[in-house]
Amino acid sequence: MVAILPLRLEGAEVCRKGKRLLGPVDLTLSPRGFTAVMGPNGAGKTTLLRLMHGLERPSAGRIAWLVPEQKARAAQAFVFQTPVVLRRSVLDNVAYPLRLHGWARDAARALAADWLARVGLADAADRPATVLSGGERQKLALARALIRAPQILFLDEPCANLDGRSMREIEAILSAAHRDGTRIVMATHDLGQARRLAGEVLFLYRGRIHEAGPAAEFLAAPQTAEARAFIGGEIVE
Amino acid sequence: MNEILQGMARAAWLVVTLDADLVEIALRSLQVTLTAVAIASAIGLPLGALLAVSRFRHRRAAIATLNALMGLPPVVVGLVVYLLLSRSGPFGVFGLLFTPTAMIVAQVMLLTPLIASIAHQAMRDLWADYHDLLISLNASRAQRIRALIWDGRRALLTAALAGFGRGIGEVGAIMIVGGNIDHSTRVLTTAIALETAKGDFALALGLGFVLIALALAVNFAIHGLARTEAGSRW
Numbered sequence: 001m002v003a004i005l006p007l008r009l010e011g012a013e014v015c016r017k018g019k020r021l022l023g024p025v026d027l028t029l030s031p032r033g034f035t036a037v038m039g040p041n042g043a044g045k046t047t048l049l050r051l052m053h054g055l056e057r058p059s060a061g062r063i064a065w066l067v068p069e070q071k072a073r074a075a076q077a078f079v080f081q082t083p084v085v086l087r088r089s090v091l092d093n094v095a096y097p098l099r100l101h102g103w104a105r106d107a108a109r110a111l112a113a114d115w116l117a118r119v120g121l122a123d124a125a126d127r128p129a130t131v132l133s134g135g136e137r138q139k140l141a142l143a144r145a146l147i148r149a150p151q152i153l154f155l156d157e158p159c160a161n162l163d164g165r166s167m168r169e170i171e172a173i174l175s176a177a178h179r180d181g182t183r184i185v186m187a188t189h190d191l192g193q194a195r196r197l198a199g200e201v202l203f204l205y206r207g208r209i210h211e212a213g214p215a216a217e218f219l220a221a222p223q224t225a226e227a228r229a230f231i232g233g234e235i236v237e
Numbered sequence: 238m239n240e241i242l243q244g245m246a247r248a249a250w251l252v253v254t255l256d257a258d259l260v261e262i263a264l265r266s267l268q269v270t271l272t273a274v275a276i277a278s279a280i281g282l283p284l285g286a287l288l289a290v291s292r293f294r295h296r297r298a299a300i301a302t303l304n305a306l307m308g309l310p311p312v313v314v315g316l317v318v319y320l321l322l323s324r325s326g327p328f329g330v331f332g333l334l335f336t337p338t339a340m341i342v343a344q345v346m347l348l349t350p351l352i353a354s355i356a357h358q359a360m361r362d363l364w365a366d367y368h369d370l371l372i373s374l375n376a377s378r379a380q381r382i383r384a385l386i387w388d389g390r391r392a393l394l395t396a397a398l399a400g401f402g403r404g405i406g407e408v409g410a411i412m413i414v415g416g417n418i419d420h421s422t423r424v425l426t427t428a429i430a431l432e433t434a435k436g437d438f439a440l441a442l443g444l445g446f447v448l449i450a451l452a453l454a455v456n457f458a459i460h461g462l463a464r465t466e467a468g469s470r471w
């Protein structure tokens with residue numbers, strides 16, 4: 001497969017109705033690594049991830065993969081903050097990305113069953129996906145995102161609805177994917193999770209990258225007052 | 238009141254004795270409308286889905302037009318098809334006027350906008366749900382439409398049934414292009430109109446009850462099929 005990374009953002013902005021939601025952002029995503037995108041509610045984390053994935057058009061600036069956008073999209077996956085489930089069985093949900101790429105139904109279902117077992121949803125395979133709980137939906141979305149072994153995986157607060165045990169399982173899956181070479185960019189509010197998983201942190205504040213650096217350093221000793229307040233506030237709560 | 242009772246008795250009698258004329262007329266009603274619904278669905282369902290997933294310049298105008306076409310007066314459609322198919326019209330050479338085919342053509346024109354419009358509404362809601370995911374998965378437009386149609390098939394079934402409901406009870410268009418010819422183009426609705434004009438209210442009512450029963454039977458049969466399919470799937 002052709003490498004799509006690094007990803008380069010130059011002065012990228014997202015505006016809606018004359019209001020700037022994000023940017024300008026200058027940023028390069030290296031081919032390897034695990035980035036946590038942090039920041040208070042409304043800081044622009046979701047908007048940044050969607051911009052990188054191509055779901056939002058930059059109103060200004062540019063964003064470039066190594067290969068043309070359409071081709072790059074095929075090697076990416078995205079887990080939404082609110083998981084989208086297709087109105088079919090859990091198994092067929094996970095098999096769907098493979099079916100889109102021409103896999104035969106049986107082969108796609110076999111691999112999907114494999115992934116369902118990995119995220120702990122094996123028992124739910126034949127259920128309609130629409131009856132899954134919030135946390136189960138997130139696991140489904142993760143399996144569906146990883147099934148095509150993307151080069152880069154965007155995750156928008158993937159553990160927001162998960163209990164402690166599910167969270168550990170998901171983190172193990174993410175670590176394994178990262179070890180196998182998947183670039184991961186994850187928005188999260190969970191400092192512990194950022195500490196456990198991330199190599200670097202992007203701290204967003206009011207639509208701008210306010211601070212960026214290695215995760216250990218950022219979490220231990222943030223440089224800016226806003227990041228200190230954010231981390232301090234999170235610990236106090 | 239008396240006439241209604243007589244009508245019910247007449248209907249029961251026609252059905253119990255499997256009156257040959259009644260069976261012929263009822264089957265022709267079914268054949269014309271089911272064929273028209275099948276063709277109109279084949280056009281209207283993908284069209285509705287396409288309108289839901291496409292962004293083009295005059296999309297709003299197209300949707301407004303479609304919704305307006307839903308209310309096409311059947312007699313006018315009948316008149317237009319009549320003119321198209323009449324001997325001097327552009328399709329006159331095919332000699333289709335006053336045949337069941339002409340009735341099907343007229344009903345397809347009536348039902349397609351209705352089916353497309355209902356399908357579009359259902360597909361639009363589903364598309365709002367699916368949009369981000371299907372874009373993210375890099376699905377082609379054809380693949381998006383296929384996903385919407387497959388996952389929204391219940392709603393689409395409702396659209397097709399609404400089309401059937403309009404078609405089976407429709408009289409204005411098929412009367413004009415079919416001509417209500419005995420043993421050739423007579424269907425339940427045109428027969429009812431004829432018997433009413435002749436003053437045979439009992440027979441007209443009897444046919445009316447048969448028509449209602451037929452419409453209900455088709456609806457229940459299709460919903461039953463949909464449920465068994467759903468039951469085996471989930």
Ligand SMILES: Nc1ncnc2c1ncn2[C@@H]1O[C@H](COP(=O)(O)OP(=O)(O)OP(=O)(O)O)[C@@H](O)[C@H]1O
Nearest residue numbers: 016021039040041042043044045046047048081187
């Ligand atoms: N379509 C839109 N129109 C107007 N404003 C929007 C739109 N989408 C997002 N916003 C605004 O953009 C800002 C950034 O939103 P975003 O979803 O990126 O925040 P976030 O960092 O992901 O927040 P959270 O932690 O709550 O998920 C918010 O103030 C939000 O209200």
Ligand SMILES: [Mg+2]
Nearest residue numbers: 045046081156
């Ligand atoms: Mg968000």
